[in-house]
Amino acid sequence: MEIKTKELGLVNIDEKQIIFFPEGILGMEDYKNFALLDANNPPYFFLQSLDDSNLMWVLISPEFFRKDYTLDVQESELFELGLQAGVDTELIVFSIVHFAPMNNLIYANLQAPIVINKAKSLGRQCVSVNPKWKLRHNILEELKKTEGDL
Amino acid sequence: MLILTRKIDESIILNEDIKISIVEITNDCVKIGIEAPKNVKIYRSEVLEAIKQENMSAKIQPKVLPKLQN
Numbered sequence: 001m002e003i004k005t006k007e008l009g010l011v012n013i014d015e016k017q018i019i020f021f022p023e024g025i026l027g028m029e030d031y032k033n034f035a036l037l038d039a040n041n042p043p044y045f046f047l048q049s050l051d052d053s054n055l056m057w058v059l060i061s062p063e064f065f066r067k068d069y070t071l072d073v074q075e076s077e078l079f080e081l082g083l084q085a086g087v088d089t090e091l092i093v094f095s096i097v098h099f100a101p102m103n104n105l106i107y108a109n110l111q112a113p114i115v116i117n118k119a120k121s122l123g124r125q126c127v128s129v130n131p132k133w134k135l136r137h138n139i140l141e142e143l144k145k146t147e148g149d150l
Numbered sequence: 151m152l153i154l155t156r157k158i159d160e161s162i163i164l165n166e167d168i169k170i171s172i173v174e175i176t177n178d179c180v181k182i183g184i185e186a187p188k189n190v191k192i193y194r195s196e197v198l199e200a201i202k203q204e205n206m207s208a209k210i211q212p213k214v215l216p217k218l219q220n
Contacts, residue, residue, distance in 0.1 A: 027202030028209075057209055076191045098208035109208065112201040127193060127201065135204045 004053035019123040059094035065142040072130035081117040107136040
């Protein structure tokens with residue numbers, strides 16, 4: 001199917017790319033239907049709203065700059081993604097990217113990851129209970145630190 | 151808003167299965183214990199508020215995305 005996107009214009013997507021967020025994104029709870037798109041600009045992805053073509057976030061995999069990232073969230077949040085005790089389910093975890101053009105910085109939100117259960121096409125913005133993960137991690141700084149460790 | 155006065159070690163019950171207890175009181179700080187079923191989500195209000203604001207700032211995107219790798 002064809003969808004209208006903010007950055008890429010009209011894009012043809014597979015139904016598998018459509019993710020339903022029953023509770024929307026925090027602060028934008030009314031927008032529940034999204035498509036997960038390859039940004040054609042690695043390592044980024046787009047989370048494009050299907051309810052409003054102007055609504056879009058850029059996503060990145062936290063592992064790209066923090067290999068030690070862990071998904072530390074309440075069990076109740078994972079239940080909402082259709083997880084059941086004793087059943088292995090693959091979850092895909094993303095961080096929302098925040099470009100701050102004023103100071104040319106790129107942040108990623110590790111405190112409130114976007115978690116997707118691909119098998120059920122369900123998504124949710126979760127809230128980390130681990131104080132190590134903050135709202136704003138400077139991606140380039142984190143990458144420099146990683147290089148320093150090698 | 152319903153306002154109740156509780157002393158230390160006292161508690162209140164919400165519905166049938168959520169229990170909120172006053173565990174410790176020091177100066178301007180109250181430590182609260184929450185017993186709730188596994189499907190209940192519990193958040194600090196200001197954390198949710200900060201995330202909402204960050205989501206709002208992050209959704210405005212420039213036309214050209216900077217590259218992170220070659």
